[in-house]
Every structure is written in C-alpha cells, then in structure tokens.
Amino acid sequence: MKKILITGGAGFIGSHVVRRFVNRYPNYQIFNLDALTYAGNLENIKDIQDKPNYTFVKGDIVDESFINDLFSKHNFDGILHLAAESHVDRSIEDPLAFVKTNVVGTMNLLNVAKNQWKGNFEGKRFHHISTDEVYGSLGTEGLFTEDTPYDPNSPYSASKASSDHFVRAYGETYDLPYILTNCSNNYGPYHFPEKLIPLFINNIINNNPLPLYGDGNYTRDWLFVEDHAVAIDLVFHKGKNHETYNIGGFNEWKNIELVKLLCNLMDQKLGRIEGTSQELITYVKDRPGHDLRYAIDASKINKELGWKPSVTFEEGLEKTINWYLNNQEWLKNVTSGSYKDYYQKQYS
Numbered sequence: 135m136k137k138i139l140i141t142g143g144a145g146f147i148g149s150h151v152v153r154r155f156v157n158r159y160p161n162y163q164i165f166n167l168d169a170l171t172y173a174g175n176l177e178n179i180k181d182i183q184d185k186p187n188y189t190f191v192k193g194d195i196v197d198e199s200f201i202n203d204l205f206s207k208h209n210f211d212g213i214l215h216l217a218a219e220s221h222v223d224r225s226i227e228d229p230l231a232f233v234k235t236n237v238v239g240t241m242n243l244l245n246v247a248k249n250q251w252k253g254n255f256e257g258k259r260f261h262h263i264s265t266d267e268v269y270g271s272l273g274t275e276g277l278f279t280e281d282t283p284y285d286p287n288s289p290y291s292a293s294k295a296s297s298d299h300f301v302r303a304y305g306e307t308y309d310l311p312y313i314l315t316n317c318s319n320n321y322g323p324y325h326f327p328e329k330l331i332p333l334f335i336n337n338i339i340n341n342n343p344l345p346l347y348g349d350g351n352y353t354r355d356w357l358f359v360e361d362h363a364v365a366i367d368l369v370f371h372k373g374k375n376h377e378t379y380n381i382g383g384f385n386e387w388k389n390i391e392l393v394k395l396l397c398n399l400m401d402q403k404l405g406r407i408e409g410t411s412q413e414l415i416t417y418v419k420d421r422p423g424h425d426l427r428y429a430i431d432a433s434k435i436n437k438e439l440g441w442k443p444s445v446t447f448e449e450g451l452e453k454t455i456n457w458y459l460n461n462q463e464w465l466k467n468v469t470s471g472s473y474k475d476y477y478q479k480q481y482s
C-alpha cells in the first residue's frame with residue numbers, strides 16, 4: 135500500500151487531482167492536506183469524503199512542527215504539492231502571504247521529505263506543481279519551453295519561481311527525487327470566481343459588469359483542469375526524476391476574444407439575445423506588471439509520455455458553463471461573506 139500526500143486538495147486543481155487519485159488508485163492511501171483558506175472548500179471533494187482510501191487533514195504547510203508531526207505519523211511514499219496562494223491580484227496586495235505559503239511552506243515539505251526519506255529514495259517522489267508564469271512574459275512570438283530562463287514579474291510568479299528553485303536545489307544538493315510541472319492557465323468546475331472565467335460566468339449570470347484589464351489583448355494558453363489532472367497523474371507515475379515538464383493546452387486566446395466567446399455561449403445557455411452579455415464588458419485599470427502573453431510548448435510531455443489535451447476549448451468551456459449553471463448554490467456559498475469585501479476592494 136502506497137501512502138500519497140496531496141497538498142491543496144480542497145482547492146481548484148487539487149480537488150480534481152485528489153478525486154482522480156482516490157478513484158483510480160484504490161490501493162493507494164491518499165492524504166489530502168489543506169488549510170482551507172478562502173480558496174479551499176470541502177464541498178469540492180464531498181463525493182469522495184467517505185472512500186476507504188481517503189483521509190482529509192486540515193493543516194497549514196507553513197507550520198513546521200505540524201508538518202514534522204504529520205510526517206512522523208505517516209511515512210509518505212509520494213508527495214504531490216499543490217497547496218499555494220494562487221491569485222496574482224492578491225499577491226500584489228499581500229506579497230508576504232505568498233512568500234509564507236509558496237516558499238516557506240514548500241521548504242517545510244522539502245525538509246521533511248529529505249529528513250524522512252534519509253537518502254533511501256527507492257519508490258519515493260516529490261512532485262511540485264507550478265505555473266508557466268515563472269517564465270515571465272512573451273512578446274507576440276515564441277513559446278515557453280522547459281529551458282526558458284525564469285523571469286517572474288508578479289509577487290505570485292516570483293514566489294512560485296523561488297519554490298521551483300528550492301525544489302531543484304534539493305534535487306541537486308540532496309538527490310531528492312523530484313519532478314516539476316509548469317502548467318498554463320486552467321479552467322473548469324470548482325474554480326474560485328476570482329479568476330477570469332468563473333468570475334465572468336458568475337457576473338454574467340447575475341448581470342454584473344465584466345471587468346476586463348487594459349485593452350483586453352493579454353494572451354493566455356488555456357487548459358481544461360481535468361486534462362491537467364491527467365497530465366499530473368502521468369508525470370507522477372511515468373516522468374523521469376529531476377526533470378521539468380511543461381503542460382499546456384495548445385490553445386492561445388486573447389482575453390477579449392475569449393470573453394466574447396464566453397458571452398455568446400452564456401447568452402445561448404441563458405436564452406438571452408446574442409450580444410446581451412457582451413454589453414457587460416467594462417474595461418478597468420490595468421493590473422501593474424501585467425504580462426502580455428504566455429504560451430506553452432508542451433511537446434516534451436506529448437512526445438515522451440504521450441499526453442495531449444482530451445477536450446477542445448469549446449467542449450471544455452461548455453462543460454464548465456454547464457457545471458456553474460447546475461451548481462449555483464456552490465457559487466452563492468463561495469461568493470458570500472469575505473468574497474464581497476475582496477470584490478469591492480478590487481474592482482470598485
């Protein structure tokens with residue numbers, strides 16, 4: 135029986151990864167460690183809470199003694215590390231919170247893994263989940279490869295870059311068997327409505343303005359979250375130690391084009407006249423240090439491990455919209471309370 139620790143499994147991507155591992159690997163004992171911050175929600179993983187191979191542990195990765203105690207109780211074979219502060223706008227408001235969770239929290243996990251595994255690394259693996267934002271910004275041409283130098287611009291991406299460096303350093307210095315994945319923007323069910331796609335779906339449902347940064351020409355690559363979970367599963371089991379794999383959707387969109395597509399799909403779903411939702415688009419003051427373009431070259435994971443996205447953007451968006459329309463209670467719950475204060479401060 136393998137014991138696997140997944141951190142951040144009550145968040146957006148983590149919930150999909152935990153669900154996949156619990157359902158797909160009944161012979162693994164899966165531990166989901168999550169602090170349940172504003173972004174973590176037990177509702178996201180309600181369907182697996184009673185599975186015999188699943189345990190939820192509430193705790194903070196920044197708390198060193200808690201992490202040490204947890205590891206001395208359980209000799210984990212593998213760690214999939216997703217817990218993070220993940221929203222760029224929040225990192226501009228409170229960078230230190232990002233250093234604490236993303237850098238210090240990652241360090242605590244690296245240290246316990248190193249100390250517990252004590253050089254006996256057979257069958258062990260530390261999989262660090264990261265972002266393409268560590269590579270900085272592209273011009274209108276080119277793609278991020280695994281060899282692109284790090285050049286982070288936001289406090290969020292700087293904190294993730296720092297944690298990536300520490301992971302690599304533990305590999306080089308202590309031979310820790312790590313794997314790193316850097317992925318582009320995810321979208322899909324259970325996405326907290328502070329990020330573009332769920333924020334706009336929620337605002338369209340409620341006929342609220344759609345606050346678009348700058349001129350709307352920022353460009354991102356988008357990947358359906360379940361395809362990311364499949365890629366993580368594949369890399370965790372089949373990837374080579376001490377390697378980085380870029381994960382992307384081969385799916386670049388300018389924000390304004392994406393928003394128009396989303397508006398049209400939402401108009402169809404809500405039975406509104408085409409063009410209704412587009413009238414809600416409101417250009418707002420740009421985010422400082424906003425990266426122009428991210429685009430991923432995911433050919434390494436494709437060639438070496440045979441992974442590619444399973445759904446088109448249109449299919450993924452349709453699944454996503456359907457999920458939000460069928461789960462409006464979830465949306466209401468997560469947008470009550472402190473979300474309102476955050477929203478007011480961010481977009482007023």
Ligand SMILES: NC(=O)c1ccc[n+]([C@@H]2O[C@H](COP(=O)([O-])OP(=O)(O)OC[C@H]3O[C@@H](n4cnc5c(N)ncnc54)[C@H](O)[C@@H]3O)[C@@H](O)[C@H]2O)c1
Nearest residue numbers: 142144145146147169170171173174194195217218220320
């Ligand atoms: N969302 C994306 O598009 C994207 C893309 C590439 C990589 N990533 C990376 O994937 C990971 C997951 O991202 P997400 O979008 O699901 O984030 P999220 O914000 O939805 O979830 C983060 C989870 O981590 C938990 N958490 C936060 N601080 C913690 C702490 N100190 N201790 C324990 N748990 C804590 C939260 O409660 C939450 O459940 C992150 O590492 C992020 O950098 C995200």
